[in-house]
Amino acid sequence: MTKENMEEGVNQKNVESTQMKEEKKIDEEDTKEAEKVNLTKVTTFEELLEVVGTRGKWNVLTFLMCILVAFTSPLQTLSYQFLGATPDHWCQVTPLLEANWTHQQILDLAIPFSNSTGRPENCYMRDYDYTAAAALGYQTTMKDPSAVLRNSSSLIQCSVREFNLSQYISTVVTEWDLVCERRVLYSTTQAVMQGGKLFGFVLFAYLVDALGRRPVVLVCSAISIIAGFLAAASPNIEFYIVLKFIIAAVDAGQYLGIFVFVMETCASKYRAGAGTLIVIPWAVGYMVVPGIAYVIRPWKLLQVAYTVPALYTIIYFWLLPESPRWLIDQGRYQEAFKVISWVAKVNRKPLPADQVVLAAMENIYHQKAQGKEADSATKTFTSRLLNLLKQLLSLLLISELRVRTIIVFFCWFSASMVYYGIALNATNLSTDPYLYIFLGGLLEVPSYLLLWPALIYIGRKKSLVALYLFCGLCIFSVMGLMLTYPGEAEVAKVFFSQIGKMAVTAAFQLAWMYTAELFPTKFRSLAVGQASFCARIGSTSSPYINDLLGPYTVWAPSALFGSVSLVSAALAVLLPETRHCDLPESNDFFTKTKEAGAEGREQGVVDQDEGVLNPSFVSEAGETGSQIHPRKSDTH
Structure with a gap:
């Protein structure tokens, strides 16, 4: 072995020894730091x-x-x-198609023109003998259409359509x-x-x-x-x-x-x-x-x-x-x-x-687990079923949760109905669906980003009330434009519609987070899930409101969406504020708060403007939630 190789081996050992010492030192420091962590009072x-x-x-x-x-x-x-x-469509006239008539020729003879839509009728055609018309040919038939007329003035509904x-x-x-x-x-x-x-x-x-x-x-x-x-x-x-x-x-x-x-x-x-x-x-x-x-x-x-x-x-x-x-x-x-x-x-x-x-x-x-009642074992199918039903209805059975549960459920219902109602209302607004839906998605980003500081500095309740109120006013503005300028003012209608959707988008997202903060861990998923159930009732009705009600009264969907938004704003006033509060861990959270409220603010009274207190919340001074209450000037 050469001298150079020996020196190189020694240097390598010194490097490894140094690394081992450093790693040992880091481990010792981590151990000391870990020992300093006090988990006994967690x-x-x-x-x-x-x-x-x-x-x-x-x-x-x-x-x-x-x-x-x-x-x-x-x-x-x-x-x-x-x-x-849905492309343009009209009744399919099979005899004329088999006779190689063009689409325009079929439209000229068979399909009446709708003055209300400015387009050919989609679902009705003239009651002609089209087999005879096909035999006569286009030119002859158009000279005297009465020759193939079956009924002097009636239209018939077709069962098969032809699409563009x-x-x-x-x-x-x-x-x-x-x-x-x-x-x-x-x-x-x-x-x-x-x-x-x-x-x-x-x-x-x-x-x-x-x-x-x-x-x-x-x-x-x-x-x-x-x-x-x-x-x-x-x-x-x-x-x-x-x-x-x-x-x-x-x-x-x-x-x-x-x-x-x-x-x-x-x-x-x-x-x-x-x-x-x-x-x-x-x-x-x-x-x-x-x-x-x-x-x-x-x-x-x-x-x-x-x-x-x-x-x-x-x-x-x-x-x-x-x-x-x-x-x-x-x-x-x-x-x-x-x-x-x-x-x-x-x-x-x-x-x-x-x-x-x-x-x-x-x-x-x-x-x-404090305050939880021992759950006795249920052996029969009936008792298990009753226990399951009790769990599903627990949010309404617990008196401390009942009112807020009903309010939260309606807020979710209205947010989802209005959100999807506006998002998928391009047809009633007579605008390009590609542009309308793209703008709807684009404007969601600022609605979420603006919600963030609002939650920190204004709070959950006030933000929710303001968003529902603003949404309702915007949607009623759309309705007013439809009544005042029918078929016109398309840009203004889209503007107010999208601004209103920005507000209800933020309200919908806030409802998710607010609900998670209003209910304890035991019921949190159940509360969010059942509130979402109510939301889907609203959103399920949206396409029927737009597709079936809209064609008859074009402003009716806006009137309905605006109304439920204003009702939600009024109900949200009754919810407590949850800013600066930890997620509640048990139902005892609400019980203790209620009892504390009977003794006065010094013992932790619930104040609708300042928030629901969490006994597990610990301030920097070491006070618990039952000793302090969140101040309006506090921020996260």
């Missing part, structure tokens, strides 16, 4: 979350991974106007003749999406609490992808509608599980930002919907294109953990410890000994 999950990090690498990456699921939802929910785009395929190559409307007497099926293709969400939010609200956030999200993601591709191969409208229902239901379960997971793994001081940013991908997907439809016109290829982005959710099978807050609430400390340890490792936060962390989790569980 009573809430928020306090434990502060220990493992609230804005570290894990928090940011997991948040970004989760919120991207919102991008895929509007691709299915808002696509029915493009999948079911130069406008749209293929849509679900042209595929299955969804016009005239079958038009209700076209509205049903959208209504069933909302009905599916309605069903999904009720079903998965229970399953998310019973089985956990992760398994529900994974199953829903897989079903959504499969059903999305199958919808493009639907052999008939009935099968298509069923698949659309399934897609909407599992999308609801997927979004509900992700939303609850994000809110439960987010510190209270960041919830306003998280609740706002989580829907930015929705706005992006909203804008992408008309762009994809403009490029891809055949509806089967368009349905495939709208489903492909959902393949992204496959990564959840490897990267999405279970909510540690839920695991602790279920008493599954070991599983929660694995997640918490992973979070701390990625965030480079030291943790005390395993036993200390597990003891802290057990302490959190027992704090939340």
Whole structure:
């Protein structure tokens, strides 16, 4: 061995020795720092979350991974106007087509002109003997149409239509003749999406609490992808509608599980930002919907294109953990410890000994378990069913939650009805659907971003009231323009409509976050799910209001949407403020607050303007929520 090689080996050993010493020093420092972490007095999950990090690498990456699921939802929910785009159509006159008459010749003889629409009639034709007309020829028949007239002045409704395929190559409307007497099926293709969400939010609200956030999200993601591709191969409208229902239901379960997971793994001081940013991908997907439809016109290829982005959710099978807050609430400390340890490792936060962390989790569980009644084992099917019904109705059975539950349910109902009613009202406004829906998606971004500072500096309640009020005034302005300038002032109508939609968009998103803050952990998923059920009742009615009521009285949908917005603004005044409060952990939160209110403000009275107090909230001075109350001048 040469001298140079010996010196090189010695230097290598010195480097390795130095590295080992540095690593040992870092480990010792981490151990000392971990020993300084005091978990013996931890009573809430928020306090434990502060220990493992609230804005570290894990928090940011997991948040970004989760919120991207919102991008895929509007691709299915808002696509029915493009999948079911309706070209100009008129009655199909088979004898004339077989005689090789041109479209224009058929229109001249068989189809009357509608003065109200300025176009040929869509669903009616003249009662002529078209077999005789075909035999006579176009020129002869047009010289004396009375020669083939069966009834002097009547029009007859046709059962088969002919479409102008130069406008749209293929849509679900042209595929299955969804016009005239079958038009209700076209509205049903959208209504069933909302009905599916309605069903999904009720079903998965229970399953998310019973089985956990992760398994529900994974199953829903897989079903959504499969059903999305199958919808493009639907052999008939009935099968298509069923698949659309399934897609909407599992999308609801997927979004509900992700939303609850994000809110439960987010510190209270960041919830306003998280609740706002989580829907930015929705706005992006909203804008992408008309762009994809403009490029891809055949509806089967368009349905495939709208489903492909959902393949992204496959990564959840490897990267999405279970909510540690839920695991602790279920008493599954070991599983929660694995997640918490992973979070701390990625965030480079030291943790005390395993036993200390597990003891802290057990302490959190027992704090939340105080006040819970022992649930006796039910052995019969009837008793199990009654117990399930009691759980589903628990929000209305608990007196402390009843009033706010009813108000929250109506606010969700109105927000969803108005949101989808405005978003899909391009036909009644006589405007370009591609531009109208793109503008709707574009304006969602500022509505979400402006909501963020409003929540911080104004609060939840005042923001919600103002948004509903402003939306109602804008929609009534649209109605006024329709009455004053029928068929005119298109730009003004679109302007007020989109500004009103900005307000209700922000109100809808605020309703999600506000509801999560108003209800304790035990009922949080149930509250959000049942509120979403009410929202889907509203959104299910929207396409029928626009497609069936609008053609008869063009301003009627605006009158209805504006009215429910104003009623929601009035009801929202009765809700408590939740700014600066941690997420409530148990129903005892409300009971203690109510009792404290009987003793006076010094003991923690509930003030509708200043907020509901959380006994688990700890101030910088060490005071608990029962000793202090949030001040209006405070910010996150």
